[in-house]
Amino acid sequence: MHTVGSPYTTQQAAHVRAILEAENLFNVDRWEFNGVMRRGLTTCPLCSRYLRYEELHSMLQLEEEQALENAGIQIEGATRSTIVNLFHLHPLRYGAIEHVPQKVAWGHAVCNTKLGQRRCYPMQELIDTGLKIGVVTEDGTQTFGWISTDWEMIRSPLGSVWVRLCGDTEDLEPSSDAQVLSDISADEVE
Numbered sequence: 001m002h003t004v005g006s007p008y009t010t011q012q013a014a015h016v017r018a019i020l021e022a023e024n025l026f027n028v029d030r031w032e033f034n035g036v037m038r039r040g041l042t043t044c045p046l047c048s049r050y051l052r053y054e055e056l057h058s059m060l061q062l063e064e065e066q067a068l069e070n071a072g073i074q075i076e077g078a079t080r081s082t083i084v085n086l087f088h089l090h091p092l093r094y095g096a097i098e099h100v101p102q103k104v105a106w107g108h109a110v111c112n113t114k115l116g117q118r119r120c121y122p123m124q125e126l127i128d129t130g131l132k133i134g135v136v137t138e139d140g141t142q143t144f145g146w147i148s149t150d151w152e153m154i155r156s157p158l159g160s161v162w163v164r165l166c167g168d169t170e171d172l173e174p175s176s177d178a179q180v181l182s183d184i185s186a187d188e189v190e
């Protein structure tokens with residue numbers, strides 16, 4: 001109902017509101033905080049763009065998405081994935097029930113794939129951490145966003161999102177065995 005271009009109005013959906021209220025799910029402030037709605041319209045939790053009603057029904061064309069050009073080509077009718085589908089704000093984990101209404105929202109299927117098994121930190125939550133991120137140059141520091149306390153996600157106020165692809169490692173230096181091998185090959189080159 002709150003997607004851009006929706007043919008439905010909230011007046012037509014008193015029954016939906018009644019169900020949400022009965023389940024303690026009707027909470028506009030929480031939707032706005034989580035980034036699943038902005039100024040009364042549905043937004044993608046990752047990229048913050050407004051979601052269009054027709055995107056709930058249009059098939060996803062992955063080959064048009066450059067960032068996912070290695071993804072398998074989708075056969076229309078086989079997977080039935082739409083441009084907008086159910087989006088997990090929290091990653092699905094074994095042993096934890098994360099598939100609850102408070103933790104899912106409408107979002108871009110492509111954004112959901114990019115996010116992978118990571119938590120989708122809302123912008124407001126990152127701002128509340130107070131951990132600003134900036135670039136330090138000789139001319140000074142230019143801040144451009146906020147980072148989550150676990151350093152997994154950075155967001156800029158204009159909508160850009162960065163996520164950590166892999167974590168720190170204590171194994172950056174080659175092992176002693178590898179060192180010996182590289183010394184040998186270096187000698188051979190000489």
Ligand SMILES: [Zn+2]
Pocket residue numbers: 044045046047048049107108111
């Ligand atoms: Zn998105």
